[in-house]
Amino acid sequence: MQASAKKIFAVFGNPILHSRSPQLFNAVFVHENINALYTRIQATNGKEVVDIIKKHKISGANITTPFKETVLEYVDSISDEARQIGGINVIINSNGALSGHNTDHIGVTTSLENITDLKTANCLVLGAGAAARAAVFGLILKGANVTVANRTFEKAKQIAKTFNCKAISLDKLEQSISKTDIIVSSLLPHANPLQGIILPKNLIILDANYRRSGVADYALKQECRLISGKEWLLYQAIETYKLFFGKEPDKSIMEKKFSSNLNSENINALALNPNVKHVDFQDVDIAIYTSSNNEAEFKKRLNEEKNLLING
Incomplete structure (x- = not known):
């Protein structure tokens, strides 16, 4: 044979x-x-x-x-x-x-559900590309309250309209984070709109990157709970x-x-x-x-x- x-x-x-x-x-x-x-x-x-x-x-x-x-x-x-x-x-x-x-949305939600309950959690998604949209889709499916922030506010608004959630501009990040339980960053490694913002130590941050990134480095410096992109990929x-x-x-x-x-x-x-x-x-x-x-x-x-x- x-x-x-x-x-x-x-x-x-x-x-x-x-x-x-x-x-x-x-x-x-x-x-x-x-x-x-x-x-x-x-x-x-x-x-x-x-x-x-x-x-x-x-x-x-x-x-x-x-x-x-x-x-x-x-x-x-x-x-x-x-x-x-x-x-x-x-x-x-x-x-x-x-x-x-x-399968990206499952990568996001499973990574987070290993350590927290997503139902009614206040989630902030950074970015407006396909990975960000997958994150928004998955989080809403699990019952989370989702806000999208992006450098180009119009793109964030488009996602918010598609998924019936909220959108904010980056200059509103600081006041939004005080009410946030989870941040999901789909940004490129060099980008870090969180720079200069004091982050709550109980904040959970899932970073799409499994290499070193600006968001991940800052999350560790601020002693937040960081979930690496390795989990998302896995x-x-x-x-x-x-x-x-x-x-x-x-x-x-x-x-x-x-x-x-x-x-x-x-x-x-x-x-x-x-x-x-x-x-x-x-x-x-x-x-x-x-x-x-x-x-x-x-x-x-x-x-x-x-x-x-x-x-x-």
């Missing part, structure tokens, strides 16, 4: 080399003796993401920044949750038909695995792999372009898609990824 072909899974983003998803999934594949591998792929737009999934028969994918919204128009179907959130972080390939899903990954395989993974196997870091001096990188037909993703740390066979562009983007991996 001919052995079944190895299934390929990937996380798409830009940048993407920092992602821990391959460590988590590949560890479970080994533990469960599943003939599959999980890698990272850097693309430049949502259409490229979908084209790569179809061309290289990728069975399932996680989608991260900046493609959660831009892939929406290219998939064949969208789950109710993903449609309401307005963003996809999971794509499943069923014989060429791509369905979009969202619980959305568990839900993603269930979508891929119809069963729950061993959580402890995934948890152990969070400390597994890539060595920036020993990155196995693969060049993808429209002319590449057959690809072996085995042991590939990152595949970078370019519109043509442009070695200079490939090297430039790889070096940018390595620098971000080192410097954060």
Whole structure:
């Protein structure tokens, strides 16, 4: 009997080399003796993401920044949750038909429910992208009172209108925080609108980043209770695995792999372009898609990824 072909899974983003998803999934594949591998792929737009999934028969994918919204128009179907959130972080390939899903909201609520009750909790969500919308969706589903704050107030107001919650401008943060139980930050690592505000020590802060960030550093300095983005990633990954395989993974196997870091001096990188037909993703740390066979562009983007991996 001919052995079944190895299934390929990937996380798409830009940048993407920092992602821990391959460590988590590949560890479970080994533990469960599943003939599959999980890698990272850097693309430049949502259409490229979908084209790569179809061309290289990728069975399932996680989608991260900046493609959660831009892939929406290219998939064949969208789950109710993903449609309401307005963003996809999971794509499943069923014989060429791509369905979009969202497990981010479960990552948020499960991380928080491990330590607190969300029903009637006063929650402040920082940001207005797909991750922020997923957080708002999940928190409201659990009965929380949600307020959204964003640098561009109009975007916060749009989310508030969509989910029937409140929106505030960043200059109103200080007075809002005194009535806040939980902050969920979906901001980029360098952003910290909390700077200079005295935070209550019983405040819970969930940061989407699992690398060092301005919000996380400030939360620790203010002695707040910080939940790392590692928790968010872990619980959305568990839900993603269930979508891929119809069963729950061993959580402890995934948890152990969070400390597994890539060595920036020993990155196995693969060049993808429209002319590449057959690809072996085995042991590939990152595949970078370019519109043509442009070695200079490939090297430039790889070096940018390595620098971000080192410097954060």
